[in-house]
Amino acid sequence: MEVTIVGAGLVGCLLACFLARRGHEVTLYERRPDPRRAGAGGGRSINLAISERGVDALRRLGLDREVLGAAIPMPGRMMHALDGELTFQPYSADRGHAINSIGRAELNRILLDAATAMPGVKVLFEHRLTGLDERTGRLEFGSGATARARVVIGADGAHSAVRARLQALPGVDFRQEYLDYGYKELTIPPRDGAYAMEPGALHIWPRGRAMMIALPNPDRSFTCTLFWPHDDLAALDTPQRIRARFAAEYPDAFELMPGLVEHYQANPVGHLVTMRCSPWHVTTGEVTAGLIGDAAHAIVPFYGQGANCGFEDCVELDRCLDETGDDFAAALELFERRKADTDVIARLALDNFVEMRDKVGSRLFLAGKRLEHALERALPGRYASRYELVSFSTTPYSEVERRVTRQRRWAAATGLAAALLAAGLTRTARRR
Amino acid sequence: MEVTIVGAGLVGCLLACFLARRGHEVTLYERRPDPRRAGAGGGRSINLAISERGVDALRRLGLDREVLGAAIPMPGRMMHALDGELTFQPYSADRGHAINSIGRAELNRILLDAATAMPGVKVLFEHRLTGLDERTGRLEFGSGATARARVVIGADGAHSAVRARLQALPGVDFRQEYLDYGYKELTIPPRDGAYAMEPGALHIWPRGRAMMIALPNPDRSFTCTLFWPHDDLAALDTPQRIRARFAAEYPDAFELMPGLVEHYQANPVGHLVTMRCSPWHVTTGEVTAGLIGDAAHAIVPFYGQGANCGFEDCVELDRCLDETGDDFAAALELFERRKADTDVIARLALDNFVEMRDKVGSRLFLAGKRLEHALERALPGRYASRYELVSFSTTPYSEVERRVTRQRRWAAATGLAAALLAAGLTRTARRR
Numbered sequence: 018m019e020v021t022i023v024g025a026g027l028v029g030c031l032l033a034c035f036l037a038r039r040g041h042e043v044t045l046y047e048r049r050p051d052p053r054r055a056g057a058g059g060g061r062s063i064n065l066a067i068s069e070r071g072v073d074a075l076r077r078l079g080l081d082r083e084v085l086g087a088a089i090p091m092p093g094r095m096m097h098a099l100d101g102e103l104t105f106q107p108y109s110a111d112r113g114h115a116i117n118s119i120g121r122a123e124l125n126r127i128l129l130d131a132a133t134a135m136p137g138v139k140v141l142f143e144h145r146l147t148g149l150d151e152r153t154g155r156l157e158f159g160s161g162a163t164a165r166a167r168v169v170i171g172a173d174g175a176h177s178a179v180r181a182r183l184q185a186l187p188g189v190d191f192r193q194e195y196l197d198y199g200y201k202e203l204t205i206p207p208r209d210g211a212y213a214m215e216p217g218a219l220h221i222w223p224r225g226r227a228m229m230i231a232l233p234n235p236d237r238s239f240t241c242t243l244f245w246p247h248d249d250l251a252a253l254d255t256p257q258r259i260r261a262r263f264a265a266e267y268p269d270a271f272e273l274m275p276g277l278v279e280h281y282q283a284n285p286v287g288h289l290v291t292m293r294c295s296p297w298h299v300t301t302g303e304v305t306a307g308l309i310g311d312a313a314h315a316i317v318p319f320y321g322q323g324a325n326c327g328f329e330d331c332v333e334l335d336r337c338l339d340e341t342g343d344d345f346a347a348a349l350e351l352f353e354r355r356k357a358d359t360d361v362i363a364r365l366a367l368d369n370f371v372e373m374r375d376k377v378g379s380r381l382f383l384a385g386k387r388l389e390h391a392l393e394r395a396l397p398g399r400y401a402s403r404y405e406l407v408s409f410s411t412t413p414y415s416e417v418e419r420r421v422t423r424q425r426r427w428a429a430a431t432g433l434a435a436a437l438l439a440a441g442l443t444r445t446a447r448r449r
Numbered sequence: 450m451e452v453t454i455v456g457a458g459l460v461g462c463l464l465a466c467f468l469a470r471r472g473h474e475v476t477l478y479e480r481r482p483d484p485r486r487a488g489a490g491g492g493r494s495i496n497l498a499i500s501e502r503g504v505d506a507l508r509r510l511g512l513d514r515e516v517l518g519a520a521i522p523m524p525g526r527m528m529h530a531l532d533g534e535l536t537f538q539p540y541s542a543d544r545g546h547a548i549n550s551i552g553r554a555e556l557n558r559i560l561l562d563a564a565t566a567m568p569g570v571k572v573l574f575e576h577r578l579t580g581l582d583e584r585t586g587r588l589e590f591g592s593g594a595t596a597r598a599r600v601v602i603g604a605d606g607a608h609s610a611v612r613a614r615l616q617a618l619p620g621v622d623f624r625q626e627y628l629d630y631g632y633k634e635l636t637i638p639p640r641d642g643a644y645a646m647e648p649g650a651l652h653i654w655p656r657g658r659a660m661m662i663a664l665p666n667p668d669r670s671f672t673c674t675l676f677w678p679h680d681d682l683a684a685l686d687t688p689q690r691i692r693a694r695f696a697a698e699y700p701d702a703f704e705l706m707p708g709l710v711e712h713y714q715a716n717p718v719g720h721l722v723t724m725r726c727s728p729w730h731v732t733t734g735e736v737t738a739g740l741i742g743d744a745a746h747a748i749v750p751f752y753g754q755g756a757n758c759g760f761e762d763c764v765e766l767d768r769c770l771d772e773t774g775d776d777f778a779a780a781l782e783l784f785e786r787r788k789a790d791t792d793v794i795a796r797l798a799l800d801n802f803v804e805m806r807d808k809v810g811s812r813l814f815l816a817g818k819r820l821e822h823a824l825e826r827a828l829p830g831r832y833a834s835r836y837e838l839v840s841f842s843t844t845p846y847s848e849v850e851r852r853v854t855r856q857r858r859w860a861a862a863t864g865l866a867a868a869l870l871a872a873g874l875t876r877t878a879r880r881r
Contacts, residue, residue, distance in 0.1 A: 187722075
């Protein structure tokens with residue numbers, strides 16, 4: 018069957034691999050030039066943290082080794098207090114569990130190579146979708162080119178052109194909600210050829226209303242991202258103001274950022290949006306148009322699940338095609354059940370922003386995390402924290418929430434929590 | 450000042466009148482042909498019920514008499530039970546209060562005449578907006594025409610082209626939610642030259658999950674509107690099925706609808722959507738683009754407030770221009786506070802669908818209404834029902850909700866409600 022995918026980003030490329038493996042002829046249309054060619058422009062460069070859902074999807078295609086080889090494992094968070102004190106907080110009771118830092122561009126190149134190496138996959142760059150007729154399957158591109166398809170899948174991100182067409186149809190619900198926060202990327206370069214901070218951690222500077230994070234890169238630099246209220250970002254309009262704020266609020270990082278002012282002034286402000294759409298597909302006669310990944314459910318980055326969720330979408334759609342004998346209209350209908358899961362992670366991602374920028378610095382929060390890990394160790398396979406289930410399992414997101422609710426009720430009922438809290442605190446104290 | 454309004458529907462025309470009265474030069478662009486010319490096509494024909502908010506806006510321009518002269522007052526609801534029993538339910542304790550049935554096309558013609566009669570107002574028909582650059586104020590139309598404006602106000606309805614541009618800007622939140630219900634218009638023609646039913650009422654056939662309503666027209670016909678689940682509307686695909694369902698569920702109306710099958714098959718299914726947008730305006734340098742009426746806050750029709758709310762928008766924007774000395778950027782910024790009110794009426798309109806299609810038929814609901822009217826008579830100026838405040842006052846919608854909450858708390862606390870319920874029921878019983 019011939020399938021058209023709009024968008025050759027992370028999810029579009031991975032989906033092409035899954036579909037080609039099923040024997041379909043896949044054409045990918047991408048509005049940008051080929052990122053593997055020299056001089057190709059950026060797009061979003063924010064670092065990603067690939068965790069179990071993403072790794073599981075890659076593993077099914079034999080791509081996990083190559084991706085993890087280009088990534089840096091981060092088994093925990095390193096909190097930077099205002100006075101420079103560092104606190105390492107493991108993500109899991111299992112020391113082998115880590116999330117994996119990788120640049121979006123590098124990951125996209127690996128997936129593009131993988132897709133183009135599959136039989137039957139064709140990628141057309143510099144093809145920006147400008148028109149889609151969901152009744153005839155006619156596609157129009159900015160270049161003037163046209164095409165026709167019976168199956169069109171929009172993997173074209175938060176500002177999806179495919180979704181723009183679906184949204185205009187009666188009966189398609191849609192919602193976009195921006196945070197009052199923007200993000201801006203900065204850099205901590207290597208120091209004397211080495212990492213300037215511990216590379217095995219996701220660094221966080223929680224500052225109440227605002228925060229900065231930093232993820233390690235293979236070249237021994239760190240990509241830092243500020244998540245600040247838009248007004249705060251705009252207020253730093255002189256080198257003096259930029260330096261003064263960083264010296265006051267991020268003093269340890271400030272020392273490590275020689276290019277701070279230059280990068281702050283040159284780099285654009287990104288926006289943080291949650292988008293919800295329902296349904297994700299429309300079938301009209303012979304033609305089916307559907308959405309996947311950010312095009313269907315863009316989320317904010319604070320749980321590190323955007324790409325992981327999009328990759329899991331591909332696994333789930335592959336499963337729906339199994340169940341329906343590769344009938345795309347029926348498979349995309351089945352795939353709609355996944356909305357229960359993507360709605361959950363959208364909410365958790367928003368909630369986690371408050372946790373990251375504010376709560377992670379508090380003693381109570383840290384004690385709670387230690388309690389959770391103590392419970393996990395005491396009750397292996399029976400108790401698992403929300404973070405554990407989201408990041409280190411492939412339990413559906415909605416089932417994660419049901420399980421977390423059950424566990425809390427049970428822990429409260431047995432009073433076990435209090436006992437283990439005491440034990441956990443004691444043990445931690447002993448270890449110090 | 451030169452102001453561009455996109456959309457010469459009800460709200461666009463009324464706004465043009467308000468702005469022209471302030472001395473502004475107004476250009477209205479309308480995608481449809483002039484509806485006052487013979488043979489002009491329809492657009493939405495659903496009847497409107499103009500109540501106090503709409504009348505108040507018209508009165509400020511001296512248009513109330515002409516509009517009310519073309520309308521038919523409906524002081525209450527007439528419920529049609531399955532067995533043909535009729536129950537009249539006044540909308541207000543004040544017998545002088547009525548909502549006013551008028552056809553959308555007729556009202557639009559009156560307002561177009563009023564707008565074009567104002568000095569400085571120009572209306573350009575068959576100009577469909579296809580492009581808007583909010584930075585330069587450049588407008589593009591389907592015909593190839595272009596224009597430039599420093600103030601652009603989108604009064605172009607639920608599927609606003611102006612809003613489509615604003616929505617694409619970062620930071621603009623948006624939401625569209627469809628009901629699973631569609632609507633379809635039908636007709637009850639005059640009988641022997643007279644109204645076939647009581648003309649002084651909004652007729653309702655509440656049928657649980659579905660309903661039909663009918664509003665009187667000056668030509669002695671009634672415009673009926675079915676509000677049915679989409680599946681139900683689609684299921685009646687033969688003349689036999691249409692007739693059988695109406696004979697079974699709307700037997701008294703069925704007798705009055707000789708053209709039922711023909712109209713059912715010919716008339717399209719309309720959609721019911723709620724749209725929310727925030728902010729409603731964007732100012733970039735010298736250019737300000739904003740939204741008003743359905744373009745800013747499309748609501749479902751079940752409180753009869755869509756047009757009334759849009760007309761009140763014009764009064765409110767006029768007030769904001771007073772407060773800001775006709776600085777449109779500042780006035781549209783002030784006008785954003787109205788969102789608190791339009792959010793309330795959007796919710797009330799959704800809630801009222803359940804009331805109309807289901808609850809109005811119940812004895813408990815009717816007893817509650819009688820209690821409310823008894824309270825209104827016993828405590829004039831101190832107690833007023835939500836319906837009274839929404840339809841027969843210009844109290845801001847959000848203040849209506851605060852007042853209703855206060856009244857309920859107070860009524861419960863004093864126990865006055867129970868006493869008056871008894872009194873009200875006794876009095877009603879005596880009157881029969």
